[in-house]
Amino acid sequence: xxxxxxxxxxxxxxxxxxxxxxxxxxFWSARDLQSLxxxxxxxxxxxxxxxxxxxxxxxxxxxxxxxxxxxxxxAVGKGGQREVPDFQLSxxxxxxxxxxxxxxKPEIALAQKYFAIQTRRQELSDQQAADLxxxxxxKQASEEFKMLSGAARQAGVQSQHFGIFHDAGYKGLYGGxxxxxxxxxxxxxxxxxxxxxxxxxxxxxxxxxxxxxxxKLARDGIRGEQRxxxxxxxxxxxxxxxxxxxxxxxxxxxxPAEHIKQVEQRVQSTPTKLVLDDSDSRGLSQVPSxxxxxxGPEVA
Numbered sequence: 001x002x003x004x005x006x007x008x009x010x011x012x013x014x015x016x017x018x019x020x021x022x023x024x025x026x027f028w029s030a031r032d033l034q035s036l037x038x039x040x041x042x043x044x045x046x047x048x049x050x051x052x053x054x055x056x057x058x059x060x061x062x063x064x065x066x067x068x069x070x071x072x073x074x075a076v077g078k079g080g081q082r083e084v085p086d087f088q089l090s091x092x093x094x095x096x097x098x099x100x101x102x103x104x105k106p107e108i109a110l111a112q113k114y115f116a117i118q119t120r121r122q123e124l125s126d127q128q129a130a131d132l133x134x135x136x137x138x139k140q141a142s143e144e145f146k147m148l149s150g151a152a153r154q155a156g157v158q159s160q161h162f163g164i165f166h167d168a169g170y171k172g173l174y175g176g177x178x179x180x181x182x183x184x185x186x187x188x189x190x191x192x193x194x195x196x197x198x199x200x201x202x203x204x205x206x207x208x209x210x211x212x213x214x215x216k217l218a219r220d221g222i223r224g225e226q227r228x229x230x231x232x233x234x235x236x237x238x239x240x241x242x243x244x245x246x247x248x249x250x251x252x253x254x255x256p257a258e259h260i261k262q263v264e265q266r267v268q269s270t271p272t273k274l275v276l277d278d279s280d281s282r283g284l285s286q287v288p289s290x291x292x293x294x295x296g297p298e299v300a
Contacts, residue, residue, distance in 0.1 A: 014094070014111075021088065025284050028094055030087035031072050037098070038107035042084075049087060052096035066093040068284050090284050104143045112136065130200070131263050137203040138260050141195050144210045151214040155228040168229045170194075172236020173209050174252045186256045199257040201249075209239045 017032045030049060031042075039045035049067065056063045072086035089097070098111035113136060149162060157165045167178040174182055179194055188197050195203060213235040216222070222231055243250060 021284060023284070025090070027068075027088040027090060027284055029070075029072060030089055031084070033089065033094060033097070036107065037101055037111060038105035039102075044102075046085075048097050048101045051100035052093060055096045055100060056093070061092070065284060066090040066096075088284055103139060104147070109136075109140050109143075128267070131267050134200045134203065134257075134263055135260070135267060137200050137207065138195060138198075141203050141207045141210070144207050144214070145195075148210045148214045151217045152228055152232075155217045155222050155224070157225050157228050161225060161229075165225075165229050165232060168233040169209055169213060169236045172233040172238075173205065173240050174236075175240065175250065177252055182252065185252055188256050192259065196260040197256040197258075199254060202251050202254045202257075205239060205243065205251055209236050212239070 014028075014033075014036065017028055017036065018026050019029065021027050030045070034042060034045045037045070037048075039048070053063045053067055056066055066089065068088040070086045070088045071083040087093075095115040098108060098115050101108035101111070103109055103112065113133075145166075149166075152162065152165050153159070170182060171178050177185065182188070182194060183190060186197070188194065195206065198206065213232045216231055216235060217228060220231075222228055240250065
């Protein structure tokens with residue numbers, strides 16, 4: 001596995017946190033994974049673990065082979081230590097936790113993409129892989145839109161002017177075209193959400209625009225409706241300029257993609273299978289699960 005796209009905090013990455021138990025099997029401490037996946041509170045992360053255990057059962061794998069209850073000693077005041085609950089997790093368990101984590105967290109979103117698309121061996125056609133990537137990007141863009149709206153509110157944008165604020169970002173990125181002009185140019189119905197008709201590349205550009213605007217509003221302490229609107233427009237222009245510099249297709253020239261609902265229906269009608277490596281199927285005990293399907297568990 002390449003480490004280039006792994007979730008990381010500082011010099012800590014998923015693979016760096018790997019340990020080996022007495023059976024020679026690799027495992028990860030849930031307490032270590034917690035901060036890597038963006039959780040500050042153990043109880044919330046434990047909720048994701050419990051959901052992952054349920055998913056493990058539903059995929060006809062034995063949770064005991066992948067989630068082992070354990071204790072972990074942590075430092076407390078004056079050089080003392082105390083034991084806290086922990087889990088030893090197999091690689092498959094880490095995958096399931098990422099799939100059941102809070103997708104609003106950038107760390108979880110990155111981990112989901114790492115496990116579900118880039119590094120797990122799945123029986124996917126090129127079309128299925130492209131569909132999954134677009135669905136994931138669309139989900140992330142939707143969450144980013146909500147977070148950007150919250151940041152705009154904090155900066156002083158009134159609710160009735162959210163349309164103007166978001167249109168400013170489009171105008172910056174699309175060479176002066178607002179949402180209605182984009183619809184007209186691409187012949188997209190007013191009933192369709194623009195992002196539902198964007199391909200993966202266009203979605204990624206818009207997600208980057210929203211992410212960078214949200215961070216700039218917070219980082220620069222921008223206050224005032226007009227300043228916030230102008231900031232969104234400026235960031236859109238910067239993203240457009242970057243696309244131009246690298247010779248990419250400008251977003252207004254990208255043809256509309258098929259509706260995201262059609263993609264979702266196609267994925268749901270063609271369930272994919274996760275094929276576990278031999279070491280993954282054995283989990284923490286290095287004993288293969290007798291209940292595992294011969295061709296691997298299905299992933300919904």
